[in-house]
Amino acid sequence: MDSNFVNCNGLFDENHYTSAYDLALIGCEFFANDLLCKMSSTTSYHFRLKPDDEEDVWISSKNQLYKGKPYAYQYLLGSKTGFVSQSRQTLVSAAEKNGMKLVCVVFSEETPYQFEDTVTLFQYGFENFKRVSIRDNETKYNIDTIDFFDTEHELFGDSTPLISIENDTYVILPNTAEFSDAVPTLTYADQSSDTNVIASIHYTYSDVPIGDCNLVFYKSSVPTFRFSSNSPVYEPIPEPDTSEGEMIESKKISDKPKESTNIIYIDVKTIILGIIIAVGLILLILFVISILKSYSFSPRGQSSRRLRSRRREARAARREARRSARWYQRANKKGRRR
Structure with a gap:
């Protein structure tokens, strides 16, 4: 903050000073109030000093940004003039266009340039800047x-x-x-x-x-349930009735200890991912089982293979023996003929 205030009327004092930035901060808070905006955009005001006084008093603003004035600005929310001979003309104004609100501060101006410069600055702000939702x-x-x-x-x-x-x-x-x-x-x-x-x-x-x-x-809007060992079914907590009878009844039971409530939240994405992983594991297990079934590793299976091998060897030996016997018989017959 570059400000120091020694009075509340704004009259000149060596120790009474501020900056355009600080006045803009004050203006942001000031023009956020609808009533103050209405007051600061009032062109004239009529009143009587006393209720029974017949003399009317009219106060008119010299602010030229108001509707119907030479420098009227259509997006104006409110504006406050200020003047002392040492600081010259000062003007703090606010305007809103397309949802974007700007505050403009000008110092040390001479009439009517405080109004011209304010309009120029507003136009520059609205044409070159944008409001972006966070x-x-x-x-x-x-x-x-x-x-x-x-x-x-x-x-x-x-x-x-x-x-x-x-x-x-x-x-x-x-x-x-x-x-x-x-x-x-x-x-x-x-x-x-x-x-x-x-x-x-x-x-x-x-x-x-x-x-x-x-x-x-934020407090969750998900319905709350009581979890009680005495109740096998989860029942939603009833909404309180604002009627007089219910409020009296609530006062009677307010001294009872409150039952603790729990809210369970389940992440849907995690559930779906878990299901996919589980299904994948099951399919993998079934595939491995089908592969294992195509091979037999039991002792009985090994004995069967050995038995079949021995039978093949025995048949081959018998065939070889028959061939040898036939050859011997033919050779024996030839010897007799000689």
Whole structure:
């Protein structure tokens, strides 16, 4: 902060000073309030000093950005003028176009250039910069695509992610840049805090802050079930009735110890992957069994093979013996003839 305030009216003082950046930060908070935007865009106001006073008092703004004025700007949300002779004209304004809100601060101007320069700066900002959704583009920290097992309505249902980036969070980037050009910095939240914010992400582009968001722990919308040893069936916890009778009854039983509840989440992707692996293992086992069945390694099988081999050898020996006997007989007959 480059500011030091010694009074609340803005009148000149050597020790009363600020910067355009600090006024822009103040302007961001100021113009985030709808009532303050309405007040800062009012061209005139009529009132009486006292309720019974007949004299009317009219106050008119010299701001030339308002509707019907010479430098009227159609996207204006609100604007606040300021002037002291030492600092000259000062103007802090906000405008919104296509969902992107800009705050413009000009110092040390002379009328009407504070209005001309403000319009020029707004036009430059809207023409050369864009608003980019963090939730739609952040892939490193966003885990809201996880599917959980739904125990009530359907077998595999979707539920609110446990950790997600806040909705309606954006960064402002030049039209020539992409979201991947932004540099994120993760800062963990205080663990003792009661909020559901677990971390914050701050984005910069060329070392200039361009936006931030929170990582939020959301309560799951999956139905909750009681797990009791006395009940064989899991029953959903009934929704509380806001009627007077039910509220009185709730007060009566509020002193009883609360039954602990457990919520079971099953990752569908992991289940499907496990099933595929199990089926693959079963098919592999069946294939190995079929291969093993084509071979026999039992002692009985080995004996059968030896017996068949011996029978073949015996048949071959008998054939050889018969051939030898026939040869002997023929030779013997020839000898007798001689």
